[in-house]
Amino acid sequence: MNTRxxxxxxxxxxxxAMTGPRYLVTGWAWRALAYxxxxxxxxxxxxxxxxxxxxPWAIFVSMIGRDTSVAGxxxxxxxxxxxxxxxxxxxxxxxxxxxxxxxxxLVLPGPAGSGHRTPPPGLWGWVRTRYTEASTWREVAYAxxxxxxxxxxxxxxxxxxxxxxxxxxxPLILASDGEEYVSMGWTVLTSPAEAVPYxxxxxxxxxxxxxxxxxxxxxHGVVARALLVGPPKEELYAELDQVTESRARLANAFEYERRxxxxxxxxxxxxxxxxxxxxxxxxxxxxxxxxxxxxxxxxAQVKVDDLIDELRELVRGIHPRVLSDRGLPAALAxxxxxxxxxxxxxxxxxxxPPAHVEGTAYFVVAEALTNxxxxxxxxxxxVHAELRGDPRGExxxxxxxxxxxxxxxxxxxxxxxxxxxxxxxxxxxxxLSSPVGGPTRIRVELPCxxxxxxxxx
Amino acid sequence: xxxxxxxxxxxGVLLREGLVGVLERFGFPxxxxxxxxxxxxxxxxxxxxxxxxxxxxxxxxxxxxxxRAAVRLRREHPDLAVVALSQYVELSYATDLxxxxxxxxxxxxxxxxxxxxxxxxxxxxxxxEGATFVDPEVVRQLLRRSADPLQRLTARERQVLELMAExxxxxxxxxxLVVGDAAVGKHVGNILAKLDLPPDDGVHRRVQAxxxxxxxxxx
Numbered sequence: 001m002n003t004r005x006x007x008x009x010x011x012x013x014x015x016x017a018m019t020g021p022r023y024l025v026t027g028w029a030w031r032a033l034a035y036x037x038x039x040x041x042x043x044x045x046x047x048x049x050x051x052x053x054x055x056p057w058a059i060f061v062s063m064i065g066r067d068t069s070v071a072g073x074x075x076x077x078x079x080x081x082x083x084x085x086x087x088x089x090x091x092x093x094x095x096x097x098x099x100x101x102x103x104x105x106l107v108l109p110g111p112a113g114s115g116h117r118t119p120p121p122g123l124w125g126w127v128r129t130r131y132t133e134a135s136t137w138r139e140v141a142y143a144x145x146x147x148x149x150x151x152x153x154x155x156x157x158x159x160x161x162x163x164x165x166x167x168x169x170x171p172l173i174l175a176s177d178g179e180e181y182v183s184m185g186w187t188v189l190t191s192p193a194e195a196v197p198y199x200x201x202x203x204x205x206x207x208x209x210x211x212x213x214x215x216x217x218x219x220h221g222v223v224a225r226a227l228l229v230g231p232p233k234e235e236l237y238a239e240l241d242q243v244t245e246s247r248a249r250l251a252n253a254f255e256y257e258r259r260x261x262x263x264x265x266x267x268x269x270x271x272x273x274x275x276x277x278x279x280x281x282x283x284x285x286x287x288x289x290x291x292x293x294x295x296x297x298x299x300a301q302v303k304v305d306d307l308i309d310e311l312r313e314l315v316r317g318i319h320p321r322v323l324s325d326r327g328l329p330a331a332l333a334x335x336x337x338x339x340x341x342x343x344x345x346x347x348x349x350x351x352x353p354p355a356h357v358e359g360t361a362y363f364v365v366a367e368a369l370t371n372x373x374x375x376x377x378x379x380x381x382x383v384h385a386e387l388r389g390d391p392r393g394e395x396x397x398x399x400x401x402x403x404x405x406x407x408x409x410x411x412x413x414x415x416x417x418x419x420x421x422x423x424x425x426x427x428x429x430x431x432l433s434s435p436v437g438g439p440t441r442i443r444v445e446l447p448c449x450x451x452x453x454x455x456x457x
Numbered sequence: 458x459x460x461x462x463x464x465x466x467x468x469g470v471l472l473r474e475g476l477v478g479v480l481e482r483f484g485f486p487x488x489x490x491x492x493x494x495x496x497x498x499x500x501x502x503x504x505x506x507x508x509x510x511x512x513x514x515x516x517x518x519x520x521x522x523x524x525r526a527a528v529r530l531r532r533e534h535p536d537l538a539v540v541a542l543s544q545y546v547e548l549s550y551a552t553d554l555x556x557x558x559x560x561x562x563x564x565x566x567x568x569x570x571x572x573x574x575x576x577x578x579x580x581x582x583x584x585x586e587g588a589t590f591v592d593p594e595v596v597r598q599l600l601r602r603s604a605d606p607l608q609r610l611t612a613r614e615r616q617v618l619e620l621m622a623e624x625x626x627x628x629x630x631x632x633x634l635v636v637g638d639a640a641v642g643k644h645v646g647n648i649l650a651k652l653d654l655p656p657d658d659g660v661h662r663r664v665q666a667x668x669x670x671x672x673x674x675x676x
Contacts, residue, residue, distance in 0.1 A: 263519070266544060271469040277572030278475040285482065285574060301572055308569045312545060322547050325520045330549055337598050 014107050014221070018214045024207065032214040035106045036153050039220065042103070043150025046096060046143065053088045057081035089140045090130060096146065097139035097228050104228070107221040115230025135230060142227040149220045156216060160209040167202035170195035251425040255359050258319040265315050270308065277304040323362050327352045331362055332383060339369045341381055341402075348386035353396045353448045360426050361385065361398045364444050367415045368400035372440075375404065387448070394448040399441060406438035419444075458484050461585050464504060465490045466497035466511040466523060467542075476510065476571065483578035485510075492516065494526035501530055501537070508585050512568070513543045513550060524550055531557035538585045540564035542571070546594045555589065564590035564624075580624070588624035596622045609651045617644040 010026070011017035017028035060077040063070060101112045116136070119129035130136050170182045171192040181190045189195045280301040287294040315321070316338075323331035329347040336343035352358065365383055372381050384399040410416040416432065419442075423430045428446035463485040467473040470492075477487045485508060489500035493516045501509060509530060513523040527539045535558045543550055543565065551565045564584040570592065571577045580590050596619045610618065613634075620630045631641040 267469065267519075270544065271472050274568050274571065275469075275471040275475045277569065278472075278479060278574065281572045281574035281577075282475075282478060282482070305569060305572060316545075321514075321545060325514070326547060326549055330547060333548070334546075 014214060014218050018211065018218070023214065024210060029210050029214065031106045032217040033210065035103065035217040035221070036157060036213040038103055038106075039146075039149055039153045039217075040157065042096075042099065043146055043153070046092070046146055047150065050089075050092050050143065053084045053092065054081070056084055085140070089143065090136050093139035093143045094130065094136060096143055097135075100142065100146070100224055101228050104221055104224050107217045108225055111232050112225070112229050113233060114228070138227045142224065145220075145223050145227065149216070152216060153213075156212050157209070160205060160212065164202045164205045164209065167198050167205060169199075171199050247425055248427075251422070252356060255319075255356060259324065262315050262319040262321060265311060265318075266321060270311055270315070273304055273308050273311065277301055277308065280304065319359070320362065323358060324355070328358050328361060328385060331358075332365055332385065335362070335366055335369065336383065339373060339381075341369070341373055343369065343381045343383055345383045346385075349396075350387060351394075353387065353394070353446070356426060357396050357446045357448050360422055360428070360446055361396055361444065363422055364398060364419050364430075364442070365400055367419050368442050371408070371415060372400075372402045372404060375408065396446045396448055398444045398446070401439055401441045403439050405436070406434045406440050407436040408432065408434035408440050458582070460484050460486050461507040461538075461581075462486055462488045462504060463508045463510060464488060464497065464500045464506045466492070466494065466500075466509070466515065466526070468492045468512060468515045472512075472568075479571065479574050479577065480510070480581075483574070483581070485578075485581060494522035497523070497526050498530065501534070506537070508538045508540070508581060510540045510542065510581070513541050521550065524553060528553055528557045531563065535559070536562070538562040538564075538587075540566065540581060540584055540590075542566060542568045543592075544568050546592065546598055548595060548598065551591055551595050555591070561587045561589060564588075565595065566590065566592040567594055583624045589622070590624040591622040593619060593623055610648065614644050614648050614651075617641060618648055621645070621648075 011020050011028065014028050014032060017023050017026045020026075023029055056077045060074055060081060063074050063077070097114065101114060104112050114135060115133075115138075117129055117133055119126040166182070166184075170184075170189055173182055174189060174195050175192040181188050182195065183189075184198065189198065280297050283297050284294055284301070287297060320331050320334065322334050328349060329345075332345055332347065336345050353361070365385075369381065369383075381400065381402045384397075384401075386397055388395045388397055408416065410420065410432065420430045423444050423446065426446055427449070428444060430445075431443045432441070433443075434440040461484065463480055465473065465476055465480065465487050467476060467490070473490055473492070477490050480487050488504040488506055489496075491497050491500050494511075497509070497511060500506075509527065511523040511527050513521055513527075515522045524541055527541050530537055531539055531554075539554070539557075539562070541550070541554055541564070544567075546567065554563050554565050557563065562584055564580055566580065570580075584590055616634065617630055620633060625633070627641045627645060628638055631638045634641070
């Protein structure tokens with residue numbers, strides 16, 4: 001929306017138009033009038049349609065201060081009123097909100113999207129979403145505002161219109177036969193000549209009506225916008241972008257940390273253990289073979305070697321070195337070697353994908369193979385990884401298929417949700433097909449974009 | 458045993474000092490002990506050693522600099538014996554190394570093997586004498602993979618191949634498996650036949666058998 005400031009420019013809001021000198025000749029005056037009259041119509045229909053909903057409260061209010069012997073009945077009507085509002089008010093308020101957001105454009109142009117979420121399919125999904133979101137109950141509150149607005153508009157338009165008509169018509173009425181006087185409330189006119197100055201006042205009252213309609217419409221519109229209009233979509237998208245970015249940053253930070261820990265263990269603890277094992281080996285060279293001291297040292301060396309093995313397995317679980325060094329095919333081959341079930345592996349990767357894509361793909365295959373081992377009871381597994389080019393860039397496609405019993409369900413844990421999360425962070429997609437009876441197939445597509453901050457080696 | 462001048466490349470100071478001690482003790486006087494691949498190449502050019510022992514992962518990138526340097530040295534000095542030490546089993550490392558030169562006089566083993574210093578020293582000695590040594594873990598990993606050549610070998614033949622890859626002679630294999638030399642000879646013959654290796658001189662075919670496996674698997 002353009003904002004134009006300057007005396008010669010057309011006013012761009014109702015408020016500016018009203019405070020300007022030429023309000024009456026702008027379109028805004030007509031808009032305000034239209035808004036006020038439609039308020040009367042909509043409000044009238046609303047009061048009729050909603051009558052059953054507020055009927056119990058109307059009865060309750062009518063009994064206040066009357067007979068105290070009907071206290072039980074009063075409580076009943078009050079509770080019934082609450083129940084009616086909770087159950088039925090949204091059904092009226094939601095369409096009312098939709099209508100009012102359209103009508104709002106008359107006095108406050110601009111984006112007027114609802115704050116409603118998109119409900120899941122089905123009646124129950126709709127009910128659960130609508131009855132639990134704030135937007136709905138703000139629309140219910142707006143229905144009350146609408147009733148007040150309707151009342152004010154009715155009084156204002158009714159009285160000022162009547163006054164204008166009476167003032168304008170008073171000379172004519174007095175000039176006609178049979179009419180002795182016209183009562184103006186504060187004075188009584190008896191002759192047409194006396195009525196003429198009053199008649200001249202009628203345009204002034206009309207102008208007052210137009211200004212009052214403007215003020216009322218503006219006030220009504222501001223309240224309506226506050227209650228009915230959700231945050232603009234651009235703002236939401238911007239927030240979503242930020243959240244997505246920070247999620248990706250977090251995932252990258254974790255990836256970086258994993259690599260750092262792996263490197264520290266590799267270059268620190270593991271090297272020291274190997275050096276220790278070597279020192280023990282050298283000690284044995286000088287000891288008499290089979291002597292008690294030699295046996296002790298030999299036992300210590302076995303323990304050190306076991307520790308080295310354990311540490312190596314641990315490091316593999318954190319971040320496999322071979323993945324950083326030799327890429328995905330070598331890392332997947334090593335993974336397949338360490339899986340107790342037979343795995344046939346096919347890779348077609350002419351280039352290395354970015355590190356975060358490799359890491360995610362490796363994690364997916366590792367999880368999938370663990371699942372196969374745990375749940376699918378050792379059926380044959382095929383792992384397929386390939387780079388597919390398309391105009392928007394390359395995509396790494398990874399498929400893990402097993403001939404197990406199928407029926408894998410992400411809702412029951414089994415790491416599938418964790419996999420889907422990690423894939424989603426990288427902007428990828430994951431498809432799971434697991435009919436009962438098998439086979440189970442997991443297909444992951446990861447876009448090979450380089451816009452993620454690469455963690456340093 | 459004649460001393461074999463040796464160049465050692467290992468970036469971890471602790472491990473380097475330990476290795477120098479082991480090498481000197483077992484008749485491999487260390488003429489240069491360096492910390493990265495570039496220095497390794499320079500040291501070999503300067504000292505003309507009989508043996509190079511190198512870590513695969515070294516500065517500046519900590520990926521496979523040592524391996525690449527080893528392959529290059531093998532190409533430039535075909536007679537140089539090279540033993541590469543690796544923190545973990547990686548088949549493609551083994552194939553790269555065995556593919557360099559004629560596949561003789563090279564060794565690839567897990568770093569933790571150096572703890573058993575006598576065994577380590579004997580591996581070095583074998584490699585210097587032209588043997589091919591591949592870490593038992595590599596062979597075990599190969600044999601775990603379900604590919605055609607594996608399916609064609611019997612359990613005993615796999616055992617024999619494993620020992621061949623470790624650089625043992627027929628009679629050494631016979632001693633280990635407590636069978637006669639003739640039996641081992643028969644197994645080796647079967648293995649070579651099953652791997653479709655053309656008749657050639659004994660040593661070369663043995664190396665070929667191991668290489669065929671590694672290539673077929675790691676490719």
